[in-house]
Amino acid sequence: MPGKCKFQESWLAKDIYKEWLVKDGQDIHFARCRACSKSIKLQTMGEAALTSHAGGAGHKAAVRKLVEGTSRALSQRLHSSSSEAEDGGHHSARHDSMDLSRLKHQQRTEALDHQQQQMKIMEWENRMKVLAWEQELVREKRRAAQQKKKAFRMKKAYYKAKLKRMGEEVQLSSSSSSDEEEKTSDLTG
Structure with missing residues (x-):
């Protein structure tokens, strides 16, 4: 199931x-x-x-x-001497089980080391992805600020031309234009 x-x-x-x-x-x-x-x-x-x-x-x-x-x-x-086999028959069985437990322990240790290495690799890959996303976010913010600046300039030119057509000469005060420029520069920074 x-x-x-x-x-x-x-x-x-x-x-x-x-x-x-x-x-x-x-x-x-x-x-x-x-x-x-x-x-x-x-x-x-x-x-x-x-x-x-x-x-x-x-x-x-x-x-x-x-x-x-x-x-x-x-x-x-099997190739060990026959005297060792006769004298240490019980001892070799114990020795075999110790060898197997050591082998299992070594395999577990190697597996854990491998897992730790894989975790470190994954951690670095994730860090690199986050950095790439952050860089893209900064680029997008810059593009948005530049588009805002361009839109402001176009809007300013449009209204200036419209007033000129109506026959009025436009004198922009220096304080109002500098305020607008400060706002756009704050957005880019």
């Missing part, structure tokens, strides 16, 4: 998922990919989200690396 999908323990037994799928310990609507160190949202797509993730080229490459690393580690352990 869309919006209600949860992690299913049965998925862990499926061959397609068992090498990389891990249950998210914090949210039942998510799964984790050990190979990619990513969370997969199950809530809306369910198992289809897993198959979609598994089909990605990046995931396939990460799984190959994970499998190669695991097989390499196993072959190194």
Whole structure:
């Protein structure tokens, strides 16, 4: 049912998922990919989200690396001396689990570092967008002030010409024209 999908323990037994799928310990609507160190949202797509993730080229490459690393580690352990295997059989099992927990911790740390880098990149991108918007706003304000100045000059010329046609000579007082110029200069500043 869309919006209600949860992690299913049965998925862990499926061959397609068992090498990389891990249950998210914090949210039942998510799964984790050990190979990619990513969370997969199950809530809306369910198992289809897993198959979609598994089909990605990046995931396939990460799984190959994970499998190669695991097989390499196993072959190194198998080639260890037989005396170590006899004496430390119990110890090597404990050592294997410690190695796996270290590997998981390292993967989590790398995933967090990657997420932090992505967050910083997004933050800088957003800052750049805000700066661009602010610059555009300043340009628009300048254009509006220039248009206002031009409209004032045109209006002044229009009325001057109209009065001239009526036969009156216009003498603008210096105070009224300077007041209008101050108003327009305040708008541009």
